[in-house]
Amino acid sequence: xxxxxxxxxxxxxxxxxxxxxxxxxxxxxxxxxxxxxxxxxxxxxxxxxxxxxxxxxxxxxxxxxxxxxxxxxxxxxxxxxxxxxxxxxxxxxxxxxxxxxxxxxxxxxxxxxxxxxxxxxxxxxxxxxxxxxxxxxxxxxxxxxxxxxxxxxxxxxxxxxxxxxxxxxxxxxxxxxxxxxxxxxxxxxxxxxxxxxxxxxxxxxxxxxxxxxxxxxxxxxxxxxxxxxxxxxxxxxxxxxxxxxxxxxxxxxxxxxxxxxxxxxxxxxxxxxxxxxxxxxxxxxxxxxxxxxxxxxxxxxxxxxxxxxxxxxxxxxxxxxxxxxxxxxxxxxxxxxxxxxxxxxxxxxxxxxxxxxxxxxxxxxxxxxxxxxxxxxxxxxxxxxxxxxxxxxx
Numbered sequence: 001x002x003x004x005x006x007x008x009x010x011x012x013x014x015x016x017x018x019x020x021x022x023x024x025x026x027x028x029x030x031x032x033x034x035x036x037x038x039x040x041x042x043x044x045x046x047x048x049x050x051x052x053x054x055x056x057x058x059x060x061x062x063x064x065x066x067x068x069x070x071x072x073x074x075x076x077x078x079x080x081x082x083x084x085x086x087x088x089x090x091x092x093x094x095x096x097x098x099x100x101x102x103x104x105x106x107x108x109x110x111x112x113x114x115x116x117x118x119x120x121x122x123x124x125x126x127x128x129x130x131x132x133x134x135x136x137x138x139x140x141x142x143x144x145x146x147x148x149x150x151x152x153x154x155x156x157x158x159x160x161x162x163x164x165x166x167x168x169x170x171x172x173x174x175x176x177x178x179x180x181x182x183x184x185x186x187x188x189x190x191x192x193x194x195x196x197x198x199x200x201x202x203x204x205x206x207x208x209x210x211x212x213x214x215x216x217x218x219x220x221x222x223x224x225x226x227x228x229x230x231x232x233x234x235x236x237x238x239x240x241x242x243x244x245x246x247x248x249x250x251x252x253x254x255x256x257x258x259x260x261x262x263x264x265x266x267x268x269x270x271x272x273x274x275x276x277x278x279x280x281x282x283x284x285x286x287x288x289x290x291x292x293x294x295x296x297x298x299x300x301x302x303x304x305x306x307x308x309x310x311x312x313x314x315x316x317x318x319x320x321x322x323x324x325x326x327x328x329x330x331x332x333x334x335x336x337x338x339x340x341x342x343x344x345x346x347x348x349x350x351x352x353x354x355x356x357x358x359x360x361x362x363x364x365x366x367x368x369x370x371x372x373x374x375x376x377x378x379x380x381x382x383x384x385x386x387x388x389x390x391x392x393x394x
Contacts, residue, residue: 034071034323034330037094039105039115042079045208045233046107048263049308050079053129055301056312057104060320063296068316069323076100080111082208087114095122101330102127104315107232107308109133109152109180116140125322125330129315130308133179137359139390143337146358148315150280151386152183152230153190155257158364158381159228159278160191163255168192168225170200174215174239175230176207184230184257192228200224210238216246227252232259237267244271258282258367258374263306265372275369280360281307281349282367282376293348307349314347321345357388 038057040050054077061073076098078090087110094100095118103119103126106112112131117140119126126145128136132152136145163171171192175181181204189199201222203215219227227248231239236259243249249271258279261272293313297305318340325339326332340358344351352362366380 032071033074034068034102034328035074035076035098035100036102036104036319037076037078037098037100039078039080039091039094039103039111041082041107042077044082045235046082047233049107049130049233052263052306052308053104053107053312053315055297055303056305056309056314057129057316058312059297059300059309060313060316062300064320068320069326069328071323071328080106080108082108082111084108084110084114087111088118091115091118095124100124102319104129104312106131108178109183110178112136113140113179116142116145119145123333125333125336127315127318129311131180132183134183134386134389135179137355137357137386137388137391141357141388141391141393143393144333146318146340146354147360148318149311149360150362151359152180153187153386154362154381154384155278155280155364156184156187156228156230157191158366158384159255159257160188160193160197161195162276162278162366162380163188163226163228164192164195164197166226166253168253169197170224171197171226171228172201172203172219172222172224173199173228173230174203174212174219176209176235177204178207181207181230185228188228197225199228208235210235212239212242213246216242216248219252220246220248224252227254229254229256229260231256232262233264236260236264240264240268240275241271258307261367261369261374263308265369265374269372272369272372276377277367277369277374278364278380279307279367279374280352280362280364281310282365283373284376285348285350287348287350289346289350290348305348310348314345314349317345317347318343355385355388356393357386357391359386359388361385 107130109131128147173185258277322336326335352360364381366377367374
């Protein structure tokens with residue numbers, strides 16, 4: 001006759017077998033705090049952008065009661081200083097020193113390349129809430145790497161189409177000489193020349209220099225029909241003001257992706273009035289989802305949200321979707337990735353999906369600056385997908 005001890009052992013074994021047989025969704029959720037490493041610019045040119053991304057991320061988590069996928073979040077922060085030379089050391093502080101479960105970052109395209117490399121090598125989940133470097137969802141794509149923002153190609157290509165449709169034939173481009181600038185110019189050139197235009201000169205200067213005068217003089221001498229520029233943060237403020245001060249705004253239309261005027265309008269003042277930009281977000285979308293987001297953001301931070309806040313918010317939302325599918329277990333990479341690939345993400349910008357290379361497939365809006373807002377004009381390109389060149393999901 002079995003003893004009580006044998007009965008207990010048999011019952012325990014049966015329970016374990018039963019749990020193993022259950023589908024993943026029915027098993028107990030992962031426990032303990034989820035370590036999120038925020039590697040963002042908290043100083044320098046892009047400091048305000050890093051703060052907005054973190055604000056957006058924390059807002060979504062707060063809306064879920066401080067937990068995502070049943071896991072309380074523990075934050076670890078590193079200032080990447082927008083310095084590619086420090087990127088590997090900085091990301092290793094989070095991966096090796098802090099043993100984070102998830103990486104969130106960054107703004108600078110040169111820095112994010114090192115983050116993607118480290119994420120691939122370590123298997124750490126990476127969600128990119130801004131940097132549009134094509135390498136992230138191109139040659140360095142991976143099942144554990146996702147973007148909640150855009151590729152540099154997307155808003156630039158859409159603006160190239162817009163400029164061509166406006167009848168411009170000759171354009172000059174100007175940007176910092178780094179990955180984001182090069183890729184943005186490439187996207188604009190593709191869209192513009194496909195529509196019958198021609199880029200007659202590509203001007204640039206080293207990052208983060210902001211002495212534009214010589215290049216503005218060259219633009220004036222070239223007399224193009226339009227100028228396309230890629231600058232963000234403090235550099236965007238100075239360029240827009242210098243462009244107007246040089247008298248060029250009155251004679252040569254200035255176009256750019258939305259980063260030219262997002263988060264910078266207060267400082268640019270009247271010099272930005274009337275500028276046209278393209279981006280996956282705009283002021284005045286006036287949808288219930290966006291209105292609720294904007295109200296919540298203002299209540300939480302006493303600031304108006306911008307595209308960077310939206311991208312941070314959606315990074316947290318994407319994390320939540322993946323964790324909901326894995327009962328909070330970030331280690332179940334295949335299930336996490338599959339859930340995001342199937343998802344329709346209910347963003348303040350408008351719903352979007354992810355491409356096979358994990359880049360948003362999204363509407364790109366044409367916006368115009370009016371009274372310090374980037375007001376919606378129209379949809380410049382519907383459900384625009386980045387080509388994802390060089391991506392092989394392995």
